[in-house]
Amino acid sequence: MSVSIQQLSTYLNGLLRVQEITDYCPNGLQVEGRREVTHIVTGVTASQALVDAAIAQGADTLLVHHGYFWKGESQTITGMKKKRISALLKNDINLLAYHLPLDVHPEYGNNRQLAKLLNVHQVKAVSSVKPVGVLMEGELPSPIKGEDLKQLLATQLSREILMECPQNKEITRIAWCTGGGQGFIEQAVEANVDAFITGEVSEQTIHVAREMDIAFFAAGHHATERYGVKALGEHLSEHFDIPVTFIDIPNPA
């Protein structure tokens, strides 16, 4: 089976409500390749390693969370960006990228998928943070200690977790934002949760956690953002009846 890139990108733009979400990069088709889509490779970031893996797989379309053309970056196609883009163009591969629309989607979003991995209930968006769905809150099935939540995250995400947790803290209500969401720790405090989980950490995040009595977990930007694009790819495979291959290029950050 196959689908045209036009059909596929129109479908994804609608599903992920691209028009409604303001972002720091273009969402949708970023680099145009072949007209017919017969094999999609999915991954977190359109790095050279992922582009090369897509070429090796003979894919015609690459679907990622982190694409190119970020606000504030150099507008020229030189150096690293030239190598990546010329590899795509030479091999006639489409690059589809969805950033915030893929973080916040109520079913395939990174935040929703992380909640599933942790078995979080009563999931809802913290409404003070826009776009809605970037910061989420919910409840664990039962109260647990910081060490146990750290262990759960380590098991589910297959990596080491950084934790800053007040002694004897019992955790039931959590807030989370996949990726580089450490700046939302204060909104998490305001949402009155016991713990905040995100991908990355900054020096000041630790002070906020200590002084505002909230448990903090940095579980990896890459690790927390594998599951959205993976779930979306599985959906596309079913919906269009085409092969979709998720490729994880490990990243310790």
Ligand SMILES: [Zn+2]
């Ligand atoms: Zn990200």
